[in-house]
Amino acid sequence: MADTPTTPDKDAPLREDIRLLGRLLGDTVRDQQGEATFALIERIRQTSVRFRRDEDLDARRELEDTLDALAREQTIQVVRAFSYFSHLANIAEDQHHIRRTRAHLLAGSTPREGSLAHALDSATATLGERAPEALAEFFAGAFVSPVLTAHPTEVQRRSILNCQTIIARLLDERDRIQLTPEEREASEEALRRAVLTLWQTRMLRRTRLSVIDEVNNGLSYFETTFLREVPRLYASLEDRLGSAAAAELPAFLQVGSWIGGDRDGNPFVTAEVLERALSLQAAAALSFYLGELQALGSQLSLALGLVDASDALLALAERSADPSPHRSDEPYRRAIAGMHARLAATWNILLGNPPPSSPIISAEPYHGPAELAEDLDVVHRSLLTNGSAALARGRLRHLRRALQVFGFHLAPIDLRQNADVHERVVAELLATAHPGIDYLALGEDARVELLLAELGTARPLTSPHLQYGEETEGELAIFRAARAAHLRFGPAVIQNCIISKTDNVSDLLELAVLLKEAGLLRPHEGALDVNIVPLLETIDDLRNGPGIMDRLFSLPAYRGLVAARGELQEVMLGYSDSNKDGGFLTSGWELYKAEIGLAETFARHGVRLRLFHGRGGSVGRGGGPSYQAILAQPGGAVQGQIRLTEQGEVIAAKYGNPEVGRRNLEVLVAATLEATLLTSDAPAPDPAFLDTVQELSDAAFAAYRGLVYETEGFEDYFWQSTVISEIAELNIGSRPASRKKGTRIEDLRAIPWVFSWAQCRLMLPGWYGFGTAVRNWLAAHPQDGLERLRRMHREWSFFASLLSNMDMVLAKSDLAIASRYAELVRDVALRDTIFERIRAEHQATVEALLAISGQQELLDGNPLLKRSIRNRFPYLDPLNHVQVELLRRHREAHDDERIRLGLLISINGIAAGLRNSG
Template identity: 50%
Template sequence: MVDDLEPIGAVQRTQVGREATEPMREDIRLLGGILGDTIREQNGEEIFDLVERARVGSFRVRRSEIDRAELADMFDGIAVRKAIPVIRAFTQFALLANVGEDIHRERRRAIHVAAGEPPQPSSLAATYAKLDTAQLDSARVAEALADAVVSPVITAHPTETRRRTIFRTQHRITELMRQRLHGHGDIEDELRRHILTMWQTALVRLSRLQIQDEIETGLRYYPSSFFEVIPRVNAEVRTALSTRWPDARLLEEPILRPGSWIGGDRDGNPNVTAEVVRLATGEASFTALDHYFTELAALEEELSMSARLVRTSDELTALADKCVDPARADEPYRRALRAIRGRLTSTAAEILDRQPEHELDVGLPRYRTSRELLAELDVVDSSLRGNGSAVIADDRLAVLRESVRVFGFHLCGLDMRQNSDVHEEVIAELLAWAGVHPDYRSLPEQDRVELLAAELATRRPLVKPAAELSELARKELDIIAAAARAVRVFGPPAVPNYIISMCESVSDFLEAAVLLKGAGLLDVSATPCYAPVGIVPLFETIEDLQRGASVLEAALDVPAYRAAVAARGDNQEVMLGYSDSNKDGGYLAANWALYRAELDLVASARKTGIRLRLFHGRGGTVGRGGGPSYEAILAQPPGAVNGSLRLTEQGEVIAAKYAEPQSAHRNLETLLAATLEATLLDVEGLGDDADPAYEVFDDLASRARRAYSELVHDTPGFVDYFKSSTPVSEIGALNIGSRPTSRKPTTSIADLRAIPWVLAWSQSRVMLPGWYGTGTAFEEYIAGGDEQLQVLQDLYRRWPFFRSVLSNMAQVLAKSDMGLAARYSELVEDEALRRRVFDKIVAEYGRTIRMHQLITGHDDLLADNPALARSVFNRFPYLEPLNHLQVELLRRYRSGDTDELVQRGILLTMSGLASALRNSG
């Protein structure tokens, strides 16, 4: 229909640093060639030829040698049993291309280091150099980094459906390519074995993804990378900063502390139950203790020193004497480690629902807290260092001690989250049951606040354990009770936060507080106040972001709530919703609403004397706050980072960042580097010109929101167009994730969850949430004359926030493809509706690209991102067959084809496109 539309946002060139990228291309050719050989051997010449014709045709489309419709015709009416291996071929190639790109990044970094070049921006080494140049005062650094924390929070995602077997196989292929990079022998035969294994293994599960599967998926990153990387990075940063400011007592607690939402986030997910909370916290603890047992057993093998040859401290001798073992009578370190393992065995027996390997039951009492375990490991460390064995103490033992410091007995903090509407309904029922008020929901806001504040001040429980309640109320109370159990069993870090979705008022704060009080997780009448779990408002819509600071200040004016915040060291966390604000008002309006909200919250924190910690609810895609983390953090307003950063990590983005130790180290280092710079240096760059710049963006955001709303909220039939032209309906119907696609059983865009909203547009290659409305806003603004354009060009040069907004938008535009989007639009049966909506999208797409070129001066969308330019150039032709096959199978599925292979094929195309795009949801 619009087959002559070129992918305007794609990189329009035939060579992208060819000399620099040739090694990567060689790696991808090697892996792709082995995959091709495997397909021919396993599935025959016919399938191999089909895959090859699709591959060659895709590159011919990119070179404009054939019409896109000619390639699409190749799959018209294709037998589904032929389509499946073609989908699998291009999906697996995407996974292998990821490996090639990751290895190339390592290669380029090694070249930079070998050449003696300065450390690259976003590395900690570069950050340390900037801090040294700034000559910061020790007292200021100590104040800025008090309670510092950087926390990537792992969340579930419907496109991350890879099985553990595929995960491990891809990991092994990466290791082999790394060996090849360093010239360690011929690895081609082993590569062939692993690629064959991957080809013969189903990529995704046949059964519906359960929340238990998502819990397992989230935990797999610990043994694969986090256990190796996080303790080392924490130690490195603490040492580097303490060396520079030895009197500041910096980072006494680990700065890098991971978190999770999987199993605690029940906002719109009825599958989260008390049993799931127990499973999530229990499996996390099991993962931590299992790691400790493995490391202790290894240490016991390594620390074979004889008392006849080395001296030991009195404390070490006393610890060793707890384990009577005649065979090891002269091996005090081994006996000490056996005593530690024995106590950890007793701990595991009491707190875990299943037991790890390497246990040792010697009848010793359990550790009450992980600090007791750390104290005994410190005894071993001190004895080694005091007797000439520091080099041994600095190896496995040092990493284990750092591990216990950060992972404790809980591994990671599980955040709890629920929608404020549910809290209101449950609280109304509890108050009515207890005879406090018969109709709480009828009360005006001020009366609600007074009633709830009074309830918080009482010592009596609101309901009895055996109270007859509705299914909803009982479920909510049971879930919070399970969280309370986790706090008791694994320690307060096990459940650090209780997040209120769609928080709009002070009563929303206090309703959550009353529920926590009922479970024993809040007691403002105690001395001191007991508040192990922080109450975190989540401001999501643009209006809520605009009101967020005033709502927070009003909540802090309630003595009971202020007491709870004071009990937590005056730390108040606030979560910002990137996804719903974008869905509500579009890309530019949402980004500016978030920036303005942060400015307001920082001012409120100064006014009220609290220490603000912002939690960024980012998705992988730009439409949900994604994009390069380093630039995003430096683009925060002054005072917004303040030593602390929490952000959600989701789906295929988690695998791209954290599946391998090397990539995990690089990405975690980036988070820390940006946090330190944003906290300790002036990175905004506007100075006295800040207020005029803010006024410009107030204007631009208003224009962008109006243009976005005109399409999404005001165009008749838009919802029907969206549902027909994207796979959003199939995301729910095919049971891709454990969470329903909508919060409520409606067809409203407002009730649709942000992940399927963004994922669906990404799959159809429109990627509308990452740019729509921005072009119109800029075009209208600069229509006022050349001076207006110069204002924007000047802000682009000086303001990291604006550069980040345009850079992220350009990435999305480069990944968008209106020619492919046209194929999806053909799924809309109403031709008038199709033209009405799609023509607007195409026009705005071209307008946005023109405005980007005018403001930045770059003809190439990816001029500031050569790595992504390479990726787009090398891999995007391989996405083309997946898009065409997805359209073909969607058409069949919607016409009533009940073949299970058709459904599986759609799921495979979704997974393949998500893996290839690497940040699609």
């Protein structure tokens, strides 16, 4: 696999890495599959490059004829080769981002947007003398949390990730170290072995992924990235702040998880699964600490007589009962040996079995992470006091910070369930405890009155002597498991309960009643142990959200619960379902308005707002660059606190490489700081801008709904022209693709909805309706309409971010390839009618975007992504062409396992090539 298009000199190392990895992959294919297979793949590659570069129609026909004529085994090898190339290109690009970042730092360049250095410099320049005080106040109340989630489009196997990590490390070594010819040859040989291992490693799972498999996948990112890079980020930030951070910063940056606690639409998340997930997380955290203590003990070989130690440190060493005479004059080692023994005993108590390597010292377990933290602080203070501050700033500093952030639980797991489930469970409990009450038949006011009465008494609704329905028993078991987890690991282990499809006050009170049944809400103490978090998902829910919260805060009983949680209320916003419901433009606009309404409502009631953004990887699910997205929030919406979901293959892209992972964490912190301190007081947008977007949204909403929900046969078109049917049946995740059985788009989960459109390269949820909206606007405002849209693009970050994300999506779409998927629709008239509507809207949207942005071509304003697409898409296009043929064959012969395998690999490869498709 040969060279890529010529790019500027600074990109020469990227071209070299892609060329090297492509050559090694090609050699591997030749060695493993034979010269004929290699020649076939190379011919396909060259033809695809010719087609994409030159728009050569003869090349397209040649490509299609070649791919359609492939035998079954040939098809699988072609798909594997191009899929692996997508993965290798990703590694090369990530390494190039690291390389360019280091080059800027080495050159002393002005800090780039998204870096902490840029954010702190901007704060200092803008706030002047107030900056130290403002920064201290910000960090004292800040909370930034990316939350890992699993879903039906998770396509990476952990074994594949491990191979990729090795390749990335080898590329990094070649880049940073000046190698001798012999060393360079050895490095290439190691890369060759790694690529061979990748080729010989099964890309796909043999069985459907279980929730525990997803938990283990998630844990790999903690082991690879978070446990080490989060403490380093804190240390770097504290060093940058210097005197402005008189003491160590509070643990404001934390990583959360939904994996093992997200029950919405996933019947496989049970109380037993939650308990297992929590145990696996604790084992990962404790294993890390045990390893770090062992390493720290080997480093702190400080001997009395050469260094002093504090009385507290000497006492800690004495308590360790370390029997080794060789360490009798090494108090730091003896103290750490005692900590190691106590932590091993803690493992035994918390997890019910001894750690993999038990210490020789017997010790009492720690009662919680605070006790271990105090012991580490004793070591820290002794080192500072006795002239060894430099030693305190190394591994010990990072371990103390890791313990503060991750505790013994690693990451808090959120619980999530649909409001309809809570409603049915509460209805059964009430009917059993109070015969004659038909909760489901009550109106909203009557429901609220009844629920408030239940919350006013400590008397439980449930009885251990009664048998409830399966759904009710399952929900009660989850909350009881959460209560047990609090007692076992501490309250940090589960902090949030999220209610999907919240559309009324009673939805939150129902959850409160269920929490009371488990002891997580105790009325007589005025105690609530978790946050009750409404999730606003549909367009109507977003519009009604501020009113729901206003009515809720007006209830003294609920207001008391908010006070018990520190006068803070979290609200989650659903980007995915609102997009599926109303389209890209309307979803973005209604989210923006909802944030303004929520901020005003919360300010009126004196409650602090924390927004939890349910963003996906793709633009159609609220994805796109995190930095711009956070800064584009309306004034007052961030308030120093933000949570956002990190989903699917985006987790691997953002956090699979430790350095890239740290950079992405830094972006979240920097954006939150800037949005809070530098833009919260920015002037509101021109009222004319707001009116304009409302008109655009109304037109886009009508166009989108008109196609998706009001066009007869669209549902059939979607299921036949995309891979949605195959996603529903393949081993891509533990969660079913639909909430209910059937093919209704209303019941389909938003994630596979967007993922399916990405696979066929239409990306429809990320742009449809915008072209019609702009055309209608310009027709109604022929004199100054375009100029106003251009002003909005220049002056309003929300609108600029919206168009930037659409620019990315349109650049990744390909109507020529999408037309081949459309040919899978059996009804020719339906196919032609709908695809022509899509084609016309796509053209109108591209024209509108270019006219407003002033670009000549898509992505003129994003040269990095434009380069990436130019490099990788000639290798991605063949996968789409093959996937069309595989879909055709699969639907004709469902029992052909090899066709099914090829189809699965193609889904994996396309997702990897697009990088943010789910």
